[in-house]
Amino acid sequence: MQRRFSQVDVFARGGFNGNPLAVVHDAEGLSTHDMQRITDWTNLSEATFLLPPTDQAADYRVRIFCPGRELPFAGHPTLGSAAAWLDASGTPADLDRIVQECGVGLVSIRRDADERLSFAAPPLIRSGPVEADLLAERLEQLGLTADDVLDSAWIDNGPGWLGLLLTSANAVLEVATPTASIHGFDIGLLGLHRPGQEYALEVRALFADARGSIREDPVTGSLNASAAQWLLGTGRIEAGYVAAQGRMIGRDGRVFVDQDEEGVWIGGHTTVSVRGTINC
Numbered sequence: 001m002q003r004r005f006s007q008v009d010v011f012a013r014g015g016f017n018g019n020p021l022a023v024v025h026d027a028e029g030l031s032t033h034d035m036q037r038i039t040d041w042t043n044l045s046e047a048t049f050l051l052p053p054t055d056q057a058a059d060y061r062v063r064i065f066c067p068g069r070e071l072p073f074a075g076h077p078t079l080g081s082a083a084a085w086l087d088a089s090g091t092p093a094d095l096d097r098i099v100q101e102c103g104v105g106l107v108s109i110r111r112d113a114d115e116r117l118s119f120a121a122p123p124l125i126r127s128g129p130v131e132a133d134l135l136a137e138r139l140e141q142l143g144l145t146a147d148d149v150l151d152s153a154w155i156d157n158g159p160g161w162l163g164l165l166l167t168s169a170n171a172v173l174e175v176a177t178p179t180a181s182i183h184g185f186d187i188g189l190l191g192l193h194r195p196g197q198e199y200a201l202e203v204r205a206l207f208a209d210a211r212g213s214i215r216e217d218p219v220t221g222s223l224n225a226s227a228a229q230w231l232l233g234t235g236r237i238e239a240g241y242v243a244a245q246g247r248m249i250g251r252d253g254r255v256f257v258d259q260d261e262e263g264v265w266i267g268g269h270t271t272v273s274v275r276g277t278i279n280c
Helices: 032-042 075-087 132-142 169-174 221-233
Strands: 002-010 019-024 047-051 060-066 069-071 098-102 105-111 117-120 126-128 149-156 162-166 186-192 201-208 214-217 241-245 253-260 263-268 270-279
Touching: 002 075, 019 032, 019 075, 032 047, 032 060, 032 069, 047 075, 060 075, 075 098, 075 105, 075 117, 075 221, 075 263, 075 270, 132 162, 132 186, 149 221, 162 221, 169 186, 169 201, 186 221, 201 221, 221 241, 221 253, 221 263
Parallel strands: 019 047, 060 098, 162 186, 201 241
Antiparallel strands: 002 019, 002 270, 047 060, 060 069, 098 105, 105 117, 117 263, 126 149, 149 162, 186 201, 201 214, 241 253, 253 263
């Protein structure tokens, strides 16, 4: 059957400069296998499927897929799905707040004055020190040594991120993407810019696809959310900052990080770049 389809550019202004997301609306009747097959066919880092909520507190429900697997949560799919849902005449019960239901539960999304959408960072499902053997293995795969790393930690809010804080923003940009096949490789590279720069943090997200090939995600909301919780919690950065991501692959991603009494908020501009239908 024909279903509505959107492609959304997330975490950048104007379109075609951030992280693209495929969104299938009215996804009732599609099996998990169907959703995974469609996701793999789009050849994007993620695709989402909009469904009626099962929790009456939510405005809609979303299932989030990347190549080879379903994710309980991901950041750019959260903002992109909200943008597509609003663009398709979705109306939240609370005009000041959109509530998304996904694998980690309910996620709040707000619309900021600068036409940005921001989501409330969900709690980490894994934190703390990285096992020494695994850390040494990952550093070797990245061509790094212990001297290149200021700190490391599990910062997993669903996708499985392992965070590495390197000595500088330039150090992050200098890391070569591994060419070997490595399964279970989900690394967030982070580096602080000098004070007074346009960006406070440089971010790169390297992950393994279903075949173990290492890919770089253009702009990653989940990683920026967990990195913010980690770095704010350790006092290495102050809220109200902008992170840069995607420059090594020709993107100009900008992630806006704020904090208030409700928690950490991860925001960015979204553009619905494609509207149409998909036969599935």
